[in-house]
Amino acid sequence: MDRIPILRMGQFLLVTIQVDLYDRLALDLEADIVKMVNKTGARGVLIDISAVSIVDSFMGRIIGNIGVMSKLLDAETVVVGMQPAVAITLVELGLPLKGVYTALNVDKGMDLLRSIIQDDVDTADTDDDDDNIAE
Amino acid sequence: MTIISLNKDNMPVQREQDVVLFRNRVKEYAVKIKMGLVNQTKLITAASELVRNMLRYANGGEVLIEVVSRGRDNGIRLTFSDKGPGIADISLAMKDGFSTGKSLGLGLPGTKRLVNEFDIKSEPGKGTRVMIIKWANG
Numbered sequence: 001m002d003r004i005p006i007l008r009m010g011q012f013l014l015v016t017i018q019v020d021l022y023d024r025l026a027l028d029l030e031a032d033i034v035k036m037v038n039k040t041g042a043r044g045v046l047i048d049i050s051a052v053s054i055v056d057s058f059m060g061r062i063i064g065n066i067g068v069m070s071k072l073l074d075a076e077t078v079v080v081g082m083q084p085a086v087a088i089t090l091v092e093l094g095l096p097l098k099g100v101y102t103a104l105n106v107d108k109g110m111d112l113l114r115s116i117i118q119d120d121v122d123t124a125d126t127d128d129d130d131d132n133i134a135e
Numbered sequence: 136m137t138i139i140s141l142n143k144d145n146m147p148v149q150r151e152q153d154v155v156l157f158r159n160r161v162k163e164y165a166v167k168i169k170m171g172l173v174n175q176t177k178l179i180t181a182a183s184e185l186v187r188n189m190l191r192y193a194n195g196g197e198v199l200i201e202v203v204s205r206g207r208d209n210g211i212r213l214t215f216s217d218k219g220p221g222i223a224d225i226s227l228a229m230k231d232g233f234s235t236g237k238s239l240g241l242g243l244p245g246t247k248r249l250v251n252e253f254d255i256k257s258e259p260g261k262g263t264r265v266m267i268i269k270w271a272n273g
Binding site: 020021023024052054056057058065083084085086088089092093094095 | 151152154155158167172173175176177179183184187231244246247248249272
């Protein structure tokens with residue numbers, strides 16, 4: 001059975017999708033990520049789709065589900081590396097891709113995740129005057 | 136202008152696993168007629184939506200893949216035929232957000248936006264036939 005590997009990177013999970021997913025694989029990935037977030041207590045999930053040439057409404061729904069489910073477990077989801085042609089197609093298709101953040105590439109996605117989580121910390125303890133630097 | 140079919144290929148789609156194979160087949164044809172990447176992506180996404188509908192609502196069917204030509208334009212024509220339950224109200228099914236399944240209801244209206252020509256015929260109890268054309272430079 002094929003499986004998409006989920007790597008742990010500090011408090012984040014890193015998933016790079018290197019193949020065009022068939023439905024079973026996508027559904028397995030959805031379940032695996034949510035289980036992994038629960039197991040590791042990860043605060044963020046970064047999904048790299050730079051090798052994905054097609055995102056249809058099914059794939060879009062899976063990505064959205066991953067975002068919403070992770071959010072329920074207190075983890076944010078960032079999708080990175082979307083090909084321009086895929087972005088154009090998604091807009092025309094009318095797929096909103098709700099529940100996830102997007103960033104241009106892995107670097108920017110990591111920065112985004114760090115800043116979202118940093119914001120959480122900032123609002124949690126407001127009397128902390130230290131400058132929080134996200135590196 | 137009349138549309139001439141240059142090349143025909145029939146492909147049955149019966150299982151979920153056939154979706155990726157089918158998409159790859161469509162891509163091969165699109166590359167062969169030098170369709171640009173954005174149009175390729177639109178065509179394959181549209182094809183993916185329709186083939187999924189066919190699997191979900193009609194347990195599969197057949198797709199006719201054709202290279203067509205109209206004057207100087209080359210394009211890909213895909214005809215999806217199934218013997219499923221058919222669609223009772225096509226104008227309703229073409230509305231954004233309508234779905235009898237649990238999907239987002241983007242399949243048919245979204246697909247129409249992605250291609251140059253779109254034609255759907257359905258008879259309740261007999262089946263559905265959807266034809267799309269994407270021109271290489273369309």
